[in-house]
Amino acid sequence: MSTPVSLETVGRVPKALLHDHLDGGLRPATVVDIAGQVGYDDLPETDPEELATWFRTRSHSGSLERYLEPFSHTVAVMQTPDALYRVARECVEDLAADAVVYAEVRFAPELHIEGGLSFDEVTDAVLAGFADGELDAAAAGREITVRCLVTAMRHAALSREIAELAIRFRDKGVVGFDIAGAEAGYPPSRHLDAFEYMRDHNARFTIHAGEAFGLPSIHEAIAFCGADRLGHGVRITDDITVDPEDPSGTVRLGRLAAILRDKRVPLELCPSSNVQTGAVDSIAEHPFDLLARARLRVTVNTDNRLMSDTTMSKEMLVLAETFGYGWADLQRFTVNAMKSAFIPFDQRVQIIEEVIKPQYAALID
Numbered sequence: 001m002s003t004p005v006s007l008e009t010v011g012r013v014p015k016a017l018l019h020d021h022l023d024g025g026l027r028p029a030t031v032v033d034i035a036g037q038v039g040y041d042d043l044p045e046t047d048p049e050e051l052a053t054w055f056r057t058r059s060h061s062g063s064l065e066r067y068l069e070p071f072s073h074t075v076a077v078m079q080t081p082d083a084l085y086r087v088a089r090e091c092v093e094d095l096a097a098d099a100v101v102y103a104e105v106r107f108a109p110e111l112h113i114e115g116g117l118s119f120d121e122v123t124d125a126v127l128a129g130f131a132d133g134e135l136d137a138a139a140a141g142r143e144i145t146v147r148c149l150v151t152a153m154r155h156a157a158l159s160r161e162i163a164e165l166a167i168r169f170r171d172k173g174v175v176g177f178d179i180a181g182a183e184a185g186y187p188p189s190r191h192l193d194a195f196e197y198m199r200d201h202n203a204r205f206t207i208h209a210g211e212a213f214g215l216p217s218i219h220e221a222i223a224f225c226g227a228d229r230l231g232h233g234v235r236i237t238d239d240i241t242v243d244p245e246d247p248s249g250t251v252r253l254g255r256l257a258a259i260l261r262d263k264r265v266p267l268e269l270c271p272s273s274n275v276q277t278g279a280v281d282s283i284a285e286h287p288f289d290l291l292a293r294a295r296l297r298v299t300v301n302t303d304n305r306l307m308s309d310t311t312m313s314k315e316m317l318v319l320a321e322t323f324g325y326g327w328a329d330l331q332r333f334t335v336n337a338m339k340s341a342f343i344p345f346d347q348r349v350q351i352i353e354e355v356i357k358p359q360y361a362a363l364i365d
């Protein structure tokens, strides 16, 4: 008899995560604790459970701009090396406890310099936290590899500097670059020099595109900027049609959707987050399954575990419950993510063949 897909069983299988924000995944108790230590008095709640509820409720806002507001509180408590180190280390512990075996966690150095830290000091503290978190997890019998993406805020003008930071730290745990923040009015091409710098250094990057804004953003990210992956990319559905008269549900792709599929451009899909920002109305209406059926390279991600009150297991489970996915599907999404990681090819293959496939094999009929 096959093993049912439940929170408990999904929680045990290896998972790979490409899109997770460090400042969106703090433990509520840690936010309260550090706020007390650094004298930050503006938290809306000081009881960890009530604070968790506040984040979840406020984040379910229906717009990306309003969704981003609560980050002012998490960023406020991430301004010292000790705080950054602790948040990074706990992030790894939490992912490992959820059986995530590979993660790329991103953060924006420019949001963590209010206390006078340099970009390099901020990055050093985060990487030290990741490294010790990996050691803690290994000691607890949970192997996890965590790498870092450095993000530039798209409304600011620091992207070239952040890209240079990514290259400076490329052999110390930073495997890529990204831009994030309010999408409308800030097209990817505004940061072309940063992307050209990355390409010039044979380095890789993803771009938040097609979340709050549609096809033009995705087109720029791919055609002008040369993104290796798309953060979200859900709005590519505007270029996909399903013939309602066709009982076989044939999916037709426009040119842009087709090139994403044909070039195997990974989509970093974040179902719960997309509902909260209003990119889609509900999980049932999420185009995850349409995109999977259209054979785009879909991956499952958390985006912001605190704001969305989620984990990789919860995201996988809600998709399985909504679209009827079984273990073979969940393995495919996990392998998709691992294939799309920014670590070297041989390391990706090793995790796929030695960690992911053997554990799913026992579950697939």
Ligand SMILES: [Zn+2]
Pocket (backbone or CB within 6 Å): 019, 021, 180, 208, 231, 303
């Ligand atoms: Zn994101």
